Amino acid sequence: MISQFLDSALDLSVIGGYSRIGFALRSRSWPPPEETPLAGRVVAISGASSGIGRAAARICLQQGARVxxxxxxxxxxxRVRAELTGIGPAELISCDLSSLESVRACAREIAERHAALDVLVNNAGVLADRRELSADGIELSFATNVLGPFLLTAALVPALRASTAGRIINVSSGGMYTQGIHADDLQFEHGSYSGAVAYARAKRAQVVLTELWARRLQGVAVHAMHPGWVDTPGIEHSLPRFQRALRPLLRTPAQGADTIVWLSSAPDLPSGRFWQDRRQRPTHLLPGTREHPGERERLWAECARLSGASL
Ligand SMILES: NC(=O)c1ccc[n+]([C@@H]2O[C@H](COP(=O)([O-])OP(=O)(O)OC[C@H]3O[C@@H](n4cnc5c(N)ncnc54)[C@H](OP(=O)(O)O)[C@@H]3O)[C@@H](O)[C@H]2O)c1
Known part of the structure; x- marks a missing residue:
């Protein structure tokens, strides 16, 4: 393993830690994986049609999971299911995270098909370019990145508890370091809307909810992670200039998926933490991003109220 000092220096430089340079340096000392550490496990991955989710699906199948x-x-x-056929068993389940009805139907289908769910990866995400509302009338970034995954998680808790090593992995972003949760304006109704700011607030909310779920769930581990900067269709669409300028330094989707897959099988990790490149990372780097306990509870209460989740 590279020293804590070098690892932190990479992160402080941002470009070093988030790019493929950080991945190359850090991964040099990782042990080779057991051949099929996910054999016999059922892993559900949202946003599996593209980018990091699609790469995670492929690696989980290679490691023996049913995905x-x-x-x-x-x-x-x-198309993705067809491309993965031959690697291992992959099942398609419809789920629009921005629609509460679709999320409920997805959770029902998973529970009907499988007695237990071992891993839920909340990977699907969106960076909206303007303020839009979901079919339920909820601001799209909050609906897709926070509320849908919250409801999916709540609805799948019984299936995750039925696993011997159930775990939830929330895919956040390093962008969350720039924002607090803004519990009084979760749907960005005030001020001039910025898709990047809405995204960063939502990704911060995912990390806070990870901590709150971890306190409430015994026997199911909850992790948040960020993948670094990854060359995906999502980044090409949302941040085209960034993608073109930094393309040689961006990670591959498989590199971005690495910590997701590692968290899916690593034994004895503490719950409620934030990870990147197989190491726990701080959740705050800048002043002014910390929330008060009351704001955390308000975020939870609003997610529960808007989603109608039974908790
Ligand atoms: N790429 C990066 O550098 C980077 C950095 C930090 C964090 N992340 C996070 O990593 C995750 C994956 O992103 P990516 O870069 O792989 O982007 P991507 O290529 O755009 O993939 C995003 C996935 O989310 C799905 N999705 C979007 N809205 C959805 C909805 N309403 N319901 C269900 N699925 C929906 C997309 O489905 P469709 O195929 O139907 O569009 C797609 O499968 C996201 O949470 C993102 O925030 C990425």
Missing amino acids: LLLVRDPQRGE
Whole structure:
């Protein structure tokens, strides 16, 4: 393992830690994986039709898992399922995270098909370019990145508890370091809307909810992680200039998925923490991003109220 000093220096430089340079330096000392550490496990991955989710699905299959591909677009999902056929068992399940009804139906289908769920990866995400509302009338970034995954998680708790080593992995972003949760304006109704700011607040909310879920769930581990900067269709669409300028330094989707897959099988990790490149990371780097306990509880209460989740 590289020293804590070098590892932290990479992160402080941002470009070093988030790019493929950080991945190359850190991964040099990782032990080779057991051949099939996920054999016999059922792993559900949202946003499995593209980018990091698709790469995570492939690696989980290679490591022996049965993978549930949660996708909103059946045609794109079918293409990915076909491409993964031959590696291992992959099932397609429809799930639009921005629609509460679709999320409930997805959770019902998972529970009907499987007595236990070992890993839930809340990977699907969106960076909206303007303020839009979901079919339920909720600001799209909050609906997709926070509320849908919150409801999916709540609805799947019984299936995760039925596993001997249930775990939830929330895919956040390093962008969350720049924002607090803004519990009084979760849907960005005030001030001039910025998609990047809405995204960063939502990704911060995922990390806070990870900590809150971890306190409430015994026997199911909850992790948040960030993948670094990864060359995916999502980044090409949302941040085209960034993608073009930094392309040679961006990680591959498989590199971005590495810590997701590692968290899926690593034994005895503490719950409620934030990870990147197989190491725990701080949750705050800048002044002014910390929330008060009351704001945390308000975030939880609002997610519960808006989603109607039974908790
Ligand atoms: N790429 C990076 O550098 C980076 C950095 C930090 C964090 N992340 C996070 O990593 C995760 C994956 O991102 P990516 O870069 O792989 O992006 P991507 O290529 O755009 O993949 C995003 C996935 O989310 C799905 N999705 C979007 N809205 C959805 C909805 N309403 N319901 C269900 N699925 C939905 C997309 O489905 P469709 O195929 O139907 O569009 C797609 O499968 C996201 O949470 C993102 O915030 C990425």
